[in-house]
Amino acid sequence: MNMNHLMDGYSLEVSAKAIPALAKAASRIAPGSIISIPYLPNEDDEARLAAARAVRALGFTPMPHLAARRITSQAELESFIHRAVTEAGVEHCFVIAGDPATPKGPFPDSASLIESGLYERAGIKVLGVGGHPDDHPVMDVDHRWEVLEQKCQSIARRGMAPLIVTQFTFDADIALAWLATLRERGINYPVRLGVPGPAGIAVLARYAAMCGVGACASMWSKYGISLGKLLGTAGPEHFVDRLAAGLTAGHGDVRLHFFPFGGVEQSVKWISEYRSHHGLSQH
Template sequence: MAHPTPVSPKAAALVDGFSLEMTGKDVPGLEEARDTIPQGTKINVTFLGNEDLEMRVTAAKAVKDMGFVPVPHISARRLESEAQLEEFLARLQEVGATEHVFAVGGDPADPAGPYPDSLSVIRSGLLQKYGAREVSIAGYPEGHPDIADDVLWRHLDEKALALAQQGLDAVVLTQFAFDTDPVIAWIEAVRERGIDAQIRIGTPGPAGIKRLINFARRFGVGANAMIVKKYGFSLTNLMGTAGPDRFVTDLADRLAEPSTSPGTGGGHGDVKLHFYTFGGLLATSQWAREFVAAQSSGALR
Protein backbone atom coordinates (compact mmCIF):
# COMPACT_ATOMS: atom_id res chain seq x y z
CA MET A 1 0.00 0.00 0.00
CA ALA A 2 1.46 3.36 -0.98
CA HIS A 3 2.01 5.97 1.66
CA PRO A 4 -0.53 8.78 1.22
CA THR A 5 1.96 11.64 1.37
CA PRO A 6 5.47 12.16 0.00
CA VAL A 7 8.27 11.24 2.39
CA SER A 8 11.59 13.07 2.40
CA PRO A 9 14.82 11.05 2.34
CA LYS A 10 15.85 12.43 5.73
CA ALA A 11 12.54 11.44 7.31
CA ALA A 12 12.77 7.95 5.82
CA ALA A 13 16.35 7.65 7.13
CA LEU A 14 15.20 8.63 10.62
CA VAL A 15 12.59 5.86 10.64
CA ASP A 16 14.97 3.28 9.18
CA GLY A 17 16.49 1.28 12.03
CA PHE A 18 13.55 1.95 14.37
CA SER A 19 12.94 -0.08 17.52
CA LEU A 20 9.62 -1.28 18.94
CA GLU A 21 8.03 -1.99 22.31
CA MET A 22 5.91 -4.97 23.34
CA THR A 23 4.56 -6.43 26.56
CA GLY A 24 4.98 -9.98 27.76
CA LYS A 25 1.46 -10.70 26.50
CA ASP A 26 2.16 -9.51 22.95
CA VAL A 27 3.82 -12.66 21.55
CA PRO A 28 0.79 -13.44 19.32
CA GLY A 29 0.92 -9.88 18.02
CA LEU A 30 4.64 -10.23 17.30
CA GLU A 31 3.98 -13.44 15.41
CA GLU A 32 1.33 -11.63 13.36
CA ALA A 33 3.68 -8.74 12.59
CA ARG A 34 6.95 -10.65 12.12
CA ASP A 35 7.01 -10.46 8.32
CA THR A 36 6.62 -6.67 8.35
CA ILE A 37 9.47 -6.05 10.83
CA PRO A 38 13.05 -6.00 9.48
CA GLN A 39 15.25 -8.78 10.83
CA GLY A 40 17.60 -7.50 13.52
CA THR A 41 15.14 -4.88 14.79
CA LYS A 42 15.46 -4.15 18.50
CA ILE A 43 12.26 -5.00 20.36
CA ASN A 44 11.89 -3.92 23.97
CA VAL A 45 10.01 -6.28 26.29
CA THR A 46 8.31 -4.52 29.21
CA PHE A 47 8.45 -5.42 32.92
CA LEU A 48 4.89 -4.74 34.06
CA GLY A 49 3.30 -5.49 37.40
CA ASN A 50 0.70 -7.83 35.87
CA GLU A 51 3.35 -10.02 34.20
CA ASP A 52 5.51 -12.72 35.79
CA LEU A 53 9.03 -13.98 35.16
CA GLU A 54 7.92 -16.78 32.84
CA MET A 55 5.91 -14.40 30.68
CA ARG A 56 8.81 -11.94 30.37
CA VAL A 57 11.38 -14.62 29.56
CA THR A 58 9.06 -16.34 27.07
CA ALA A 59 8.49 -13.04 25.28
CA ALA A 60 12.22 -12.26 25.13
CA LYS A 61 12.90 -15.75 23.75
CA ALA A 62 10.20 -15.30 21.11
CA VAL A 63 11.80 -12.03 20.00
CA LYS A 64 15.17 -13.77 19.69
CA ASP A 65 13.78 -16.85 17.94
CA MET A 66 12.04 -14.73 15.30
CA GLY A 67 15.31 -13.04 14.34
CA PHE A 68 14.95 -9.80 16.26
CA VAL A 69 17.05 -8.35 19.09
CA PRO A 70 15.38 -8.58 22.51
CA VAL A 71 15.81 -5.64 24.88
CA PRO A 72 14.20 -6.79 28.15
CA HIS A 73 13.27 -4.13 30.68
CA ILE A 74 14.72 -4.33 34.19
CA SER A 75 12.28 -2.42 36.42
CA ALA A 76 14.28 -1.50 39.52
CA ARG A 77 11.45 -0.62 41.87
CA ARG A 78 9.54 -3.83 41.10
CA LEU A 79 12.46 -6.07 42.14
CA GLU A 80 11.99 -7.59 45.58
CA SER A 81 15.59 -8.74 46.11
CA GLU A 82 19.03 -9.13 44.57
CA ALA A 83 18.24 -12.84 44.22
CA GLN A 84 15.18 -12.04 42.12
CA LEU A 85 17.24 -9.81 39.83
CA GLU A 86 19.86 -12.54 39.44
CA GLU A 87 17.20 -15.16 38.72
CA PHE A 88 15.68 -12.95 36.01
CA LEU A 89 19.04 -12.19 34.42
CA ALA A 90 20.09 -15.84 34.56
CA ARG A 91 16.89 -16.95 32.82
CA LEU A 92 17.30 -14.24 30.19
CA GLN A 93 20.91 -15.32 29.64
CA GLU A 94 19.76 -18.90 29.04
CA VAL A 95 17.67 -17.72 26.07
CA GLY A 96 20.31 -15.33 24.74
CA ALA A 97 18.53 -12.15 25.80
CA THR A 98 20.93 -10.24 28.05
CA GLU A 99 23.26 -8.47 25.60
CA HIS A 100 20.84 -5.53 25.35
CA VAL A 101 18.74 -4.48 28.35
CA PHE A 102 16.79 -1.41 29.45
CA ALA A 103 17.33 -0.37 33.07
CA VAL A 104 14.42 1.76 34.26
CA GLY A 105 13.13 2.89 37.63
CA GLY A 106 9.56 1.68 37.20
CA ASP A 107 6.17 2.91 38.34
CA PRO A 108 5.72 1.85 42.02
CA ALA A 109 5.81 4.76 44.46
CA ASP A 110 7.79 2.63 46.93
CA PRO A 111 10.51 0.17 45.95
CA ALA A 112 9.63 -3.48 46.51
CA GLY A 113 13.23 -4.25 47.43
CA PRO A 114 16.80 -2.91 47.47
CA TYR A 115 16.74 -0.99 44.18
CA PRO A 116 15.16 2.49 44.43
CA ASP A 117 16.19 3.43 40.88
CA SER A 118 17.87 2.14 37.75
CA LEU A 119 21.20 3.65 38.80
CA SER A 120 21.35 1.23 41.74
CA VAL A 121 20.78 -1.69 39.37
CA ILE A 122 23.55 -0.47 37.06
CA ARG A 123 25.96 0.04 39.97
CA SER A 124 25.28 -3.50 41.24
CA GLY A 125 27.45 -4.86 38.43
CA LEU A 126 24.96 -7.66 37.83
CA LEU A 127 24.00 -6.54 34.32
CA GLN A 128 27.58 -6.91 33.19
CA LYS A 129 27.97 -10.21 35.11
CA TYR A 130 25.15 -11.76 33.10
CA GLY A 131 26.39 -10.63 29.70
CA ALA A 132 25.00 -7.15 29.09
CA ARG A 133 26.94 -5.18 26.49
CA GLU A 134 24.53 -2.31 25.91
CA VAL A 135 22.24 -0.74 28.48
CA SER A 136 19.40 1.62 27.62
CA ILE A 137 18.53 4.31 30.14
CA ALA A 138 15.49 6.57 30.27
CA GLY A 139 15.25 10.13 29.01
CA TYR A 140 12.40 12.60 29.55
CA PRO A 141 12.28 15.47 27.01
CA GLU A 142 9.10 16.82 28.61
CA GLY A 143 10.05 15.99 32.20
CA HIS A 144 8.54 13.47 34.60
CA PRO A 145 5.35 14.07 36.61
CA ASP A 146 6.92 12.82 39.85
CA ILE A 147 10.63 13.67 39.49
CA ALA A 148 12.19 17.14 39.43
CA ASP A 149 14.15 18.11 36.33
CA ASP A 150 17.42 18.61 38.22
CA VAL A 151 17.13 15.08 39.61
CA LEU A 152 16.45 13.67 36.15
CA TRP A 153 19.53 15.39 34.74
CA ARG A 154 21.74 14.32 37.64
CA HIS A 155 20.67 10.72 37.29
CA LEU A 156 21.20 10.77 33.52
CA ASP A 157 24.74 12.04 34.06
CA GLU A 158 25.43 9.45 36.76
CA LYS A 159 24.02 6.55 34.75
CA ALA A 160 25.99 7.50 31.63
CA LEU A 161 29.17 7.74 33.74
CA ALA A 162 28.53 4.43 35.54
CA LEU A 163 28.01 2.61 32.24
CA ALA A 164 31.16 4.14 30.74
CA GLN A 165 33.16 3.09 33.80
CA GLN A 166 31.94 -0.49 33.34
CA GLY A 167 32.79 -0.47 29.63
CA LEU A 168 29.14 -0.81 28.63
CA ASP A 169 27.55 0.96 25.68
CA ALA A 170 24.64 3.27 26.48
CA VAL A 171 21.45 4.18 24.66
CA VAL A 172 19.17 6.95 25.92
CA LEU A 173 15.58 5.89 25.26
CA THR A 174 12.94 8.54 25.78
CA GLN A 175 9.36 8.65 26.94
CA PHE A 176 7.06 9.25 23.98
CA ALA A 177 6.65 12.77 22.71
CA PHE A 178 4.18 14.75 20.60
CA ASP A 179 6.11 18.01 20.17
CA THR A 180 9.46 18.44 18.42
CA ASP A 181 10.38 21.72 20.17
CA PRO A 182 11.10 20.25 23.63
CA VAL A 183 12.63 17.15 22.00
CA ILE A 184 15.22 19.17 20.05
CA ALA A 185 16.00 21.36 23.07
CA TRP A 186 16.45 18.26 25.21
CA ILE A 187 18.71 16.50 22.67
CA GLU A 188 20.91 19.57 22.54
CA ALA A 189 21.03 19.72 26.34
CA VAL A 190 22.08 16.04 26.46
CA ARG A 191 24.89 16.68 23.99
CA GLU A 192 26.01 19.79 25.88
CA ARG A 193 26.53 17.54 28.93
CA GLY A 194 29.03 15.47 26.96
CA ILE A 195 26.74 12.45 26.58
CA ASP A 196 27.30 11.13 23.06
CA ALA A 197 25.29 7.91 23.34
CA GLN A 198 22.69 7.03 20.73
CA ILE A 199 19.36 8.66 21.52
CA ARG A 200 16.12 6.91 20.59
CA ILE A 201 13.20 9.31 20.62
CA GLY A 202 9.99 7.60 21.65
CA THR A 203 6.82 8.31 19.74
CA PRO A 204 3.54 6.42 19.44
CA GLY A 205 2.82 4.26 16.43
CA PRO A 206 -0.62 4.63 14.83
CA ALA A 207 -3.33 4.38 17.50
CA GLY A 208 -6.70 5.68 18.54
CA ILE A 209 -6.61 9.35 19.49
CA LYS A 210 -8.38 8.85 22.81
CA ARG A 211 -5.92 6.10 23.75
CA LEU A 212 -2.95 8.32 22.87
CA ILE A 213 -4.24 11.18 25.01
CA ASN A 214 -4.90 8.89 27.98
CA PHE A 215 -1.34 7.56 27.85
CA ALA A 216 0.04 11.08 27.47
CA ARG A 217 -1.77 12.33 30.57
CA ARG A 218 -0.73 9.28 32.57
CA PHE A 219 2.95 9.91 31.85
CA GLY A 220 2.88 13.69 32.12
CA VAL A 221 3.45 14.26 28.41
CA GLY A 222 2.10 17.52 27.00
CA ALA A 223 -1.29 16.95 25.37
CA ASN A 224 -2.71 20.44 25.02
CA ALA A 225 -4.56 21.58 21.93
CA MET A 226 -1.62 23.35 20.30
CA ILE A 227 0.76 20.41 20.68
CA VAL A 228 -1.60 17.72 19.46
CA LYS A 229 -2.52 19.85 16.47
CA LYS A 230 1.18 20.02 15.60
CA TYR A 231 1.30 16.23 15.95
CA GLY A 232 -1.59 15.87 13.56
CA PHE A 233 -4.91 15.47 15.33
CA SER A 234 -7.52 17.53 17.13
CA LEU A 235 -8.86 17.31 20.66
CA THR A 236 -12.33 17.98 19.24
CA ASN A 237 -12.30 14.71 17.29
CA LEU A 238 -11.35 11.84 19.58
CA MET A 239 -12.90 9.03 17.53
CA GLY A 240 -10.25 8.71 14.84
CA THR A 241 -6.71 7.38 14.75
CA ALA A 242 -3.42 9.23 14.36
CA GLY A 243 0.05 8.26 13.23
CA PRO A 244 3.43 9.92 13.76
CA ASP A 245 3.88 11.15 10.17
CA ARG A 246 3.95 14.84 10.98
CA PHE A 247 6.07 14.44 14.11
CA VAL A 248 8.65 12.27 12.33
CA THR A 249 8.88 14.58 9.33
CA ASP A 250 9.24 17.68 11.51
CA LEU A 251 11.81 15.98 13.75
CA ALA A 252 13.88 14.90 10.75
CA ASP A 253 13.84 18.46 9.39
CA ARG A 254 14.91 19.86 12.76
CA LEU A 255 17.69 17.31 13.18
CA ALA A 256 19.04 18.25 9.75
CA GLU A 257 19.49 21.84 10.89
CA PRO A 258 22.77 22.75 12.61
CA SER A 259 22.60 22.85 16.38
CA THR A 260 23.17 26.34 17.74
CA SER A 261 23.84 25.18 21.31
CA PRO A 262 27.41 25.47 22.56
CA GLY A 263 29.19 22.21 23.15
CA THR A 264 27.26 20.23 20.54
CA GLY A 265 29.69 20.75 17.69
CA GLY A 266 26.84 21.91 15.50
CA GLY A 267 25.23 18.46 15.34
CA HIS A 268 22.69 16.38 17.23
CA GLY A 269 24.60 13.10 17.18
CA ASP A 270 23.15 9.64 16.60
CA VAL A 271 19.34 9.87 16.83
CA LYS A 272 16.85 7.13 15.96
CA LEU A 273 13.20 6.39 16.74
CA HIS A 274 11.52 4.05 19.20
CA PHE A 275 7.84 3.28 18.63
CA TYR A 276 5.40 2.67 21.46
CA THR A 277 2.92 0.25 19.94
CA PHE A 278 -0.31 1.43 21.59
CA GLY A 279 -2.21 0.52 18.42
CA GLY A 280 -0.52 -2.87 18.01
CA LEU A 281 2.76 -4.19 16.62
CA LEU A 282 1.35 -4.89 13.17
CA ALA A 283 -0.13 -1.42 12.68
CA THR A 284 3.14 0.20 13.75
CA SER A 285 5.45 -2.00 11.68
CA GLN A 286 3.25 -1.64 8.59
CA TRP A 287 3.25 2.13 9.03
CA ALA A 288 7.06 2.20 9.29
CA ARG A 289 7.53 -0.01 6.23
CA GLU A 290 5.17 2.11 4.13
CA PHE A 291 6.74 5.34 5.35
CA VAL A 292 10.25 4.25 4.35
CA ALA A 293 9.03 2.73 1.07
CA ALA A 294 7.33 5.98 0.08
CA GLN A 295 10.76 7.55 -0.25
CA SER A 296 12.76 4.58 -1.53
CA SER A 297 10.18 3.75 -4.20
CA GLY A 298 10.49 7.22 -5.64
CA ALA A 299 7.35 8.74 -4.17
CA LEU A 300 9.08 12.10 -4.24
CA ARG A 301 9.47 13.64 -7.69
Protein backbone atom coordinates (compact mmCIF):
# COMPACT_ATOMS: atom_id res chain seq x y z
CA MET A 1 0.00 0.00 0.00
CA ASN A 2 1.09 3.58 -0.66
CA MET A 3 2.70 4.76 2.60
CA ASN A 4 1.48 8.30 1.95
CA HIS A 5 -2.12 7.07 1.95
CA LEU A 6 -1.65 5.27 5.26
CA MET A 7 -0.05 8.29 6.95
CA ASP A 8 -2.15 11.01 5.32
CA GLY A 9 -5.26 12.07 7.15
CA TYR A 10 -4.28 10.39 10.41
CA SER A 11 -6.46 11.11 13.42
CA LEU A 12 -5.60 11.72 17.07
CA GLU A 13 -7.27 10.89 20.37
CA VAL A 14 -7.09 14.04 22.51
CA SER A 15 -8.76 14.48 25.89
CA ALA A 16 -10.25 17.79 26.98
CA LYS A 17 -7.34 18.45 29.33
CA ALA A 18 -4.84 17.91 26.49
CA ILE A 19 -6.32 20.60 24.23
CA PRO A 20 -3.54 23.11 25.13
CA ALA A 21 -0.96 20.55 23.92
CA LEU A 22 -2.96 20.11 20.71
CA ALA A 23 -2.91 23.88 20.18
CA LYS A 24 0.90 23.91 20.52
CA ALA A 25 1.26 21.17 17.92
CA ALA A 26 -1.50 22.43 15.61
CA SER A 27 0.77 23.95 12.96
CA ARG A 28 2.23 20.49 12.24
CA ILE A 29 -1.16 18.76 11.85
CA ALA A 30 -3.05 18.86 8.56
CA PRO A 31 -6.12 21.13 8.58
CA GLY A 32 -9.35 19.18 8.88
CA SER A 33 -7.75 16.23 10.68
CA ILE A 34 -10.14 14.27 12.90
CA ILE A 35 -9.54 14.87 16.60
CA SER A 36 -11.32 12.25 18.66
CA ILE A 37 -12.40 13.50 22.11
CA PRO A 38 -12.79 10.59 24.56
CA TYR A 39 -15.59 10.38 27.11
CA LEU A 40 -13.56 10.28 30.30
CA PRO A 41 -15.35 9.92 33.66
CA ASN A 42 -13.35 12.81 35.18
CA GLU A 43 -14.40 15.25 32.42
CA ASP A 44 -17.99 16.52 32.24
CA ASP A 45 -20.07 17.53 29.23
CA GLU A 46 -19.04 21.18 29.55
CA ALA A 47 -15.37 20.19 29.30
CA ARG A 48 -16.05 17.93 26.32
CA LEU A 49 -18.06 20.63 24.53
CA ALA A 50 -15.36 23.22 25.22
CA ALA A 51 -12.83 20.78 23.76
CA ALA A 52 -14.97 20.31 20.63
CA ARG A 53 -15.25 24.09 20.18
CA ALA A 54 -11.48 24.46 20.58
CA VAL A 55 -10.78 21.67 18.09
CA ARG A 56 -13.06 23.36 15.54
CA ALA A 57 -11.43 26.75 16.18
CA LEU A 58 -8.01 25.21 15.49
CA GLY A 59 -9.24 24.12 12.07
CA PHE A 60 -9.70 20.43 12.84
CA THR A 61 -12.70 18.07 12.81
CA PRO A 62 -13.98 17.28 16.31
CA MET A 63 -15.32 13.77 16.95
CA PRO A 64 -16.66 13.60 20.51
CA HIS A 65 -17.27 10.22 22.11
CA LEU A 66 -20.51 9.30 23.84
CA ALA A 67 -20.50 6.46 26.37
CA ALA A 68 -23.92 4.80 26.48
CA ARG A 69 -23.90 3.54 30.07
CA ARG A 70 -22.78 6.89 31.48
CA ILE A 71 -25.67 8.88 29.94
CA THR A 72 -28.50 9.38 32.44
CA SER A 73 -31.38 10.23 30.07
CA GLN A 74 -32.40 10.74 26.47
CA ALA A 75 -32.72 14.46 27.21
CA GLU A 76 -29.06 14.56 28.30
CA LEU A 77 -27.96 12.84 25.09
CA GLU A 78 -30.15 15.09 22.92
CA SER A 79 -28.83 18.23 24.62
CA PHE A 80 -25.21 17.21 24.16
CA ILE A 81 -25.61 16.36 20.47
CA HIS A 82 -27.57 19.56 19.79
CA ARG A 83 -24.98 21.72 21.50
CA ALA A 84 -22.09 19.90 19.83
CA VAL A 85 -23.62 20.54 16.41
CA THR A 86 -24.65 24.16 16.99
CA GLU A 87 -21.65 25.30 19.06
CA ALA A 88 -18.79 23.33 17.48
CA GLY A 89 -20.10 22.35 14.04
CA VAL A 90 -19.79 18.68 14.98
CA GLU A 91 -20.60 16.27 12.13
CA HIS A 92 -18.66 13.25 13.47
CA CYS A 93 -19.47 11.35 16.68
CA PHE A 94 -18.15 8.11 18.14
CA VAL A 95 -20.28 5.76 20.25
CA ILE A 96 -19.11 3.25 22.85
CA ALA A 97 -20.78 1.22 25.58
CA GLY A 98 -18.70 2.68 28.42
CA ASP A 99 -17.23 1.10 31.54
CA PRO A 100 -20.07 0.95 34.13
CA ALA A 101 -21.47 -2.55 34.55
CA THR A 102 -24.93 -1.05 35.13
CA PRO A 103 -26.24 1.72 32.83
CA LYS A 104 -26.96 5.04 34.55
CA GLY A 105 -29.84 5.65 32.15
CA PRO A 106 -31.76 4.13 29.23
CA PHE A 107 -28.78 3.22 27.02
CA PRO A 108 -27.17 -0.18 27.74
CA ASP A 109 -24.81 -0.20 24.75
CA SER A 110 -23.63 1.72 21.70
CA ALA A 111 -26.28 0.09 19.49
CA SER A 112 -28.98 1.73 21.59
CA LEU A 113 -27.36 5.12 21.03
CA ILE A 114 -27.38 4.56 17.27
CA GLU A 115 -31.02 3.43 17.35
CA SER A 116 -32.12 6.53 19.30
CA GLY A 117 -32.41 8.39 15.99
CA LEU A 118 -30.96 11.52 17.56
CA TYR A 119 -27.75 11.60 15.55
CA GLU A 120 -29.17 11.73 12.05
CA ARG A 121 -31.91 14.14 13.11
CA ALA A 122 -29.26 16.53 14.49
CA GLY A 123 -27.29 16.43 11.24
CA ILE A 124 -24.47 14.07 12.22
CA LYS A 125 -22.92 12.75 9.01
CA VAL A 126 -20.33 10.22 10.27
CA LEU A 127 -20.83 7.87 13.21
CA GLY A 128 -17.86 5.93 14.51
CA VAL A 129 -17.93 2.55 16.23
CA GLY A 130 -15.17 0.53 17.85
CA GLY A 131 -13.25 -2.38 16.38
CA HIS A 132 -11.19 -4.84 18.41
CA PRO A 133 -8.31 -6.64 16.65
CA ASP A 134 -7.26 -8.12 20.01
CA ASP A 135 -9.57 -10.01 22.35
CA HIS A 136 -12.58 -8.24 23.86
CA PRO A 137 -13.07 -8.39 27.66
CA VAL A 138 -16.74 -9.44 27.31
CA MET A 139 -17.62 -10.64 23.80
CA ASP A 140 -16.26 -13.69 21.99
CA VAL A 141 -14.99 -13.42 18.41
CA ASP A 142 -18.20 -14.41 16.61
CA HIS A 143 -20.31 -12.07 18.72
CA ARG A 144 -17.89 -9.20 18.09
CA TRP A 145 -18.18 -9.56 14.34
CA GLU A 146 -21.96 -9.88 14.47
CA VAL A 147 -22.35 -6.78 16.62
CA LEU A 148 -19.96 -4.71 14.50
CA GLU A 149 -21.78 -5.69 11.31
CA GLN A 150 -25.19 -4.86 12.80
CA LYS A 151 -24.05 -1.47 14.06
CA CYS A 152 -22.55 -0.49 10.71
CA GLN A 153 -25.72 -1.55 8.91
CA SER A 154 -27.87 0.44 11.33
CA ILE A 155 -25.76 3.58 10.84
CA ALA A 156 -25.89 3.24 7.05
CA ARG A 157 -29.67 2.69 7.05
CA ARG A 158 -30.03 5.96 8.92
CA GLY A 159 -28.22 7.84 6.17
CA MET A 160 -24.93 8.32 8.01
CA ALA A 161 -21.48 7.03 7.08
CA PRO A 162 -20.06 4.32 9.39
CA LEU A 163 -16.45 4.72 10.50
CA ILE A 164 -14.63 1.93 12.33
CA VAL A 165 -11.95 3.06 14.81
CA THR A 166 -10.04 0.24 16.43
CA GLN A 167 -8.53 -0.17 19.84
CA PHE A 168 -4.75 0.05 19.66
CA THR A 169 -2.71 -3.09 19.24
CA PHE A 170 1.00 -3.87 19.41
CA ASP A 171 1.00 -6.62 16.78
CA ALA A 172 0.71 -5.58 13.12
CA ASP A 173 0.08 -9.18 12.06
CA ILE A 174 -3.00 -9.32 14.31
CA ALA A 175 -4.19 -6.03 12.83
CA LEU A 176 -3.67 -7.26 9.27
CA ALA A 177 -5.51 -10.52 9.94
CA TRP A 178 -8.39 -8.61 11.53
CA LEU A 179 -8.62 -6.26 8.52
CA ALA A 180 -8.62 -9.23 6.14
CA THR A 181 -11.49 -10.87 8.04
CA LEU A 182 -13.39 -7.59 8.16
CA ARG A 183 -13.30 -7.29 4.38
CA GLU A 184 -14.01 -11.00 3.84
CA ARG A 185 -17.21 -10.51 5.83
CA GLY A 186 -18.25 -7.72 3.45
CA ILE A 187 -17.73 -4.89 5.95
CA ASN A 188 -16.13 -2.38 3.61
CA TYR A 189 -16.35 0.88 5.56
CA PRO A 190 -13.28 3.05 6.28
CA VAL A 191 -11.07 1.95 9.16
CA ARG A 192 -8.84 4.02 11.41
CA LEU A 193 -6.41 1.60 12.98
CA GLY A 194 -5.37 2.38 16.54
CA VAL A 195 -1.65 2.97 17.08
CA PRO A 196 0.04 3.80 20.40
CA GLY A 197 2.03 7.01 20.06
CA PRO A 198 5.61 7.05 21.39
CA ALA A 199 5.73 6.75 25.17
CA GLY A 200 7.61 5.21 28.03
CA ILE A 201 7.42 1.42 27.92
CA ALA A 202 5.97 1.27 31.44
CA VAL A 203 3.27 3.76 30.35
CA LEU A 204 2.42 1.64 27.32
CA ALA A 205 2.19 -1.46 29.50
CA ARG A 206 -0.15 0.32 31.92
CA TYR A 207 -2.50 1.47 29.14
CA ALA A 208 -2.45 -2.01 27.62
CA ALA A 209 -3.55 -3.50 30.93
CA MET A 210 -6.26 -0.85 31.40
CA CYS A 211 -7.68 -1.39 27.90
CA GLY A 212 -7.45 -5.18 27.84
CA VAL A 213 -4.92 -5.15 25.00
CA GLY A 214 -2.67 -8.18 24.66
CA ALA A 215 0.98 -7.45 25.48
CA CYS A 216 2.80 -10.74 25.96
CA ALA A 217 6.57 -11.09 25.55
CA SER A 218 6.33 -12.15 21.89
CA MET A 219 4.08 -9.22 21.09
CA TRP A 220 6.42 -6.75 22.80
CA SER A 221 9.24 -8.24 20.73
CA LYS A 222 7.30 -7.72 17.48
CA TYR A 223 6.72 -4.13 18.55
CA GLY A 224 10.46 -3.67 18.94
CA ILE A 225 10.54 -3.71 22.74
CA SER A 226 12.99 -5.77 24.76
CA LEU A 227 11.63 -6.80 28.15
CA GLY A 228 15.09 -6.05 29.54
CA LYS A 229 14.62 -2.35 28.76
CA LEU A 230 11.36 -1.48 30.46
CA LEU A 231 12.63 1.95 31.47
CA GLY A 232 13.05 3.11 27.88
CA THR A 233 10.73 4.81 25.40
CA ALA A 234 9.18 3.07 22.40
CA GLY A 235 7.63 4.39 19.22
CA PRO A 236 5.48 2.53 16.71
CA GLU A 237 7.94 2.49 13.80
CA HIS A 238 8.20 -1.34 13.72
CA PHE A 239 4.42 -1.62 13.85
CA VAL A 240 3.81 0.96 11.10
CA ASP A 241 6.58 -0.49 8.87
CA ARG A 242 5.09 -3.99 9.14
CA LEU A 243 1.55 -2.71 8.64
CA ALA A 244 2.47 -0.73 5.53
CA ALA A 245 4.38 -3.72 4.10
CA GLY A 246 1.42 -6.04 4.61
CA LEU A 247 -1.47 -3.83 3.50
CA THR A 248 -2.91 -4.32 0.04
CA ALA A 249 -5.74 -2.73 -1.94
CA GLY A 250 -7.92 -5.58 -0.69
CA HIS A 251 -7.70 -4.23 2.86
CA GLY A 252 -9.69 -1.17 1.74
CA ASP A 253 -9.53 2.35 3.14
CA VAL A 254 -7.21 2.21 6.18
CA ARG A 255 -5.69 5.20 7.99
CA LEU A 256 -3.92 5.50 11.33
CA HIS A 257 -5.48 6.69 14.58
CA PHE A 258 -2.90 7.69 17.18
CA PHE A 259 -3.36 7.33 20.94
CA PRO A 260 -0.74 9.86 22.17
CA PHE A 261 0.06 8.19 25.49
CA GLY A 262 3.39 10.04 25.66
CA GLY A 263 1.79 13.39 24.84
CA VAL A 264 0.30 15.04 21.76
CA GLU A 265 3.45 16.95 20.84
CA GLN A 266 5.61 13.83 21.10
CA SER A 267 3.26 11.89 18.79
CA VAL A 268 3.05 14.69 16.22
CA LYS A 269 6.84 15.04 16.26
CA TRP A 270 7.24 11.27 15.76
CA ILE A 271 4.83 11.34 12.79
CA SER A 272 6.72 14.23 11.18
CA GLU A 273 10.09 12.51 11.65
CA TYR A 274 8.75 9.19 10.37
CA ARG A 275 7.37 10.84 7.25
CA SER A 276 10.65 12.64 6.67
CA HIS A 277 12.67 9.44 7.16
CA HIS A 278 10.55 7.64 4.55
CA GLY A 279 10.62 10.54 2.09
CA LEU A 280 6.91 11.23 2.48
CA SER A 281 5.42 14.65 1.87
CA GLN A 282 4.52 16.69 4.94
CA HIS A 283 1.01 18.16 5.16
